[in-house]
Amino acid sequence: MPSSAILCPPGFLDRLEAFSQLGSTGDGGVDRVEASMANGEARRALARRMDELGYQVRIDPVGNMFGLMPLAEQFAGQELPWVFAGSHIDSQPKGGRLDGAYGVIAAVEAGAALKERLRGRPVAANLAVVAWTGEEGARFQPSVLGSSVHAGLLPAETALARKDGNGVSLAQALDAIGFRGTDHAPKPAAYVELHVECADALEKSGRRLGVFDRWWGAHKIELMFIGATAHTGPTPMAERKDALLAAAEVITGLRRLADAAPPGTLHTSVGRLEVLPNSPNVVPDRAKLFMEIRSVDPDVMADAHARLMGLIPHAAAIARVAHRIVREEIRPPGAFAPSLRSLAREQAAALDVEPLGLDTIAAHDAVPMAIVCPAVVLAVPSRDGLCHSPREWTEPADLELGAAWLGAVLERLVTEGPQHG
Known part of the structure; x- marks a missing residue:
């Protein structure tokens, strides 16, 4: 199936809306700070959905949640590399329902749809979706905590010892919700993150898709x-x-x-x-x-x-x-992988959209991931540039387009191999 025929996974918007009710503040926002009771509820819902779709659910020692989707054991006699896609499901206190969760739910649903499309076709990579622990840094600092541990930039012991304002450590908080695991996940050969822009450049330009070229x-x-x-x-x-x-x-x-x-x-x-x-x-x-x-x-x-x-x-x-x-x-500031940025632009063109090149001032889990593998962040518009707010909003059609775009990029990476992305 050509990329131009790839559509948003069926029922995606309904699943995203249902997920936004977990930790809902009643005004369009969510309060799912890391390892809170609401965060634990969202984690359990995510684990159930990944299990339903055939992912192998793994929880590592700092609570990172992985859904492994092996597509084939070997290619040309070699073990297949892993392509990662995801984001985070923790939020700011009274944060927005899309920040982070959009990228996770889109990756889960796109990955399952991709497995169906690829039945009987040769592949060059396996797929994993991930919800990283503590991206927001609202309760435990530093931010992008879980992805930094997976990238080897922060020892797990250091992360687990971090305490919130009430003196509760991350280890204690994860234990309280049952998500301090013992599993180990593979290292990615490429990482793709779909996110709302959290700025207004796309809205002002009238573009529906954006590729983050650099991070502040x-x-x-x-x-x-x-x-x-x-x-x-x-x-x-x-x-x-x-x-x-x-x-x-x-x-x-x-x-x-x-x-x-x-x-x-x-x-x-x-x-x-x-x-x-x-x-x-x-x-x-x-x-x-x-x-x-x-x-x-x-x-x-x-x-x-x-x-x-x-x-x-x-x-x-x-x-x-x-x-x-x-x-x-x-x-430090830096740039995302040119190869993945080019691939993202090619797949946007196949969807008849010209993406806008962007800088991200906000941090994303793709930043620590970029230290260990090619990484990129794909963006859809944020109305009025709002993020970390209950008023955070992206048009449903743009949310669907972004999910379809993610699926197209992932298809190229798993069929051709990360080295071709």
Whole structure:
């Protein structure tokens, strides 16, 4: 069957809609932060569906979920390589129903449809679908956690020891929902991820499909200011050691770095702030900031980081507090595999669509995967560029088109071999 005849898997939209009810917030969004009860419910539903479709379900030690679809044992006397497709099913608190889950459900359904199409035909690769643990980094940091472990960038023991804001480790949380496994999955020879854009370039251009050519780098820093508690009433202002005051200086200063940069070259944020004792009439003695510096240019990232490192002691001096860096994570910018980007464009053309070349500022599991194999991210439009929001939306016809596109790309990879992609 030629790629131009490949259609969206039957019932795909209904299955995606049903999956979005797991952890639903009632306003179009979902709350399935990693290893929560809702996340566990979604994992069990996914495992049941993969089993129904003939996948061999495997759970690794950090909770990554794999559905293995062996298409043939050997080709030309050699064991077949594995083509991976997938994304994640964890979400932000009150996140969107498509971010991550769209790519997983599309891969599961497209893979099963592909197996039916390939009956009796020779293949050059096996297929696996995957739902990675902790892509969002909402509960356990760093983000893209599970894929980083599979890529060998992060030891499993380190990932399992990471704790959430309540002191619960990833190991404990996975045990609580029954998804700390012992299985081992193969390494991919190619990885394809389908995702909503999480930006508005496709919508503005009027294009229905996009290929991510590059990813922005990110420097993530957890910073702690340490002051001293005191009564907010009688304590003289000059004698206070206010950790939150220092944090405020950094928050505004970090934003000014982005505002002063050429538009579209630097993004900064403080997305989370933990304050103790967090009482209205007590001077805070602890303030922990979760900061980000993002750019496609490593020199821009390095310059912003240097300026931030100068800002931190200045803020501490103003507030008369101490400070320390709790954790740093650097993800350099990079480019996805040219071979897979070309293949994706060819298969889009077979569907009579010209895709738009894009940068991704948000991280995806394809980024750590790109370290170990050719990887690419395929995108469909996000209305108003919204992501991490209950208002996240993609037109159903575009969701179907994206799923068909994924199926076409996977067919080429498993029939011709990843080295031809």
